[in-house]
Amino acid sequence: MSELIDLDYKPTDEEPFMNERQKSYFRGKLIAWRNEILREARETLETLQQENSNLPDLADRASSETDRSIELRARDRQRKLISKIDSALARLDEGTYGFCEDTGEPIGLKRLDARPIATLSIEAQERHEKREKVYRDD
Numbered sequence: 001m002s003e004l005i006d007l008d009y010k011p012t013d014e015e016p017f018m019n020e021r022q023k024s025y026f027r028g029k030l031i032a033w034r035n036e037i038l039r040e041a042r043e044t045l046e047t048l049q050q051e052n053s054n055l056p057d058l059a060d061r062a063s064s065e066t067d068r069s070i071e072l073r074a075r076d077r078q079r080k081l082i083s084k085i086d087s088a089l090a091r092l093d094e095g096t097y098g099f100c101e102d103t104g105e106p107i108g109l110k111r112l113d114a115r116p117i118a119t120l121s122i123e124a125q126e127r128h129e130k131r132e133k134v135y136r137d138d
Contacts, residue, residue, distance in 0.1 A: 037082055
């Protein structure tokens with residue numbers, strides 16, 4: 001993995017699926033995404049630590065608590081997202097990244113580029129969502 005990453009590179013269907021260049025591209029994309037989330041989390045933690053929780057006005061205190069709660073929920077969602085990113089990186093190492101967990105078929109480059117943590121092809125994802133909806137509507 002000592003090769004330089006071409007910043008202008010975009011995976012195409014004209015090359016072999018999940019070749020080394022594509023794996024390197026998606027690894028870089030996943031790591032950059034994880035680093036951005038971690039940076040935002042550090043900034044949030046610093047902000048929360050700097051906030052003065054001894055606000056004299058009850059309304060200000062309530063507003064501050066609401067903001068803090070919303071921020072912490074967002075961070076919790078991002079923590080779960082980091083777990084999915086780490087799973088995608090593990091799949092890259094295992095050689096299963098980019099292949100649908102249901103069918104074993106390639107997920108598709110456009111879908112992976114838009115959602116690099118995808119584990120299902122569009123068709124399998126749609127089937128999964130339809131099953132969820134049926135069970136939810138019962």
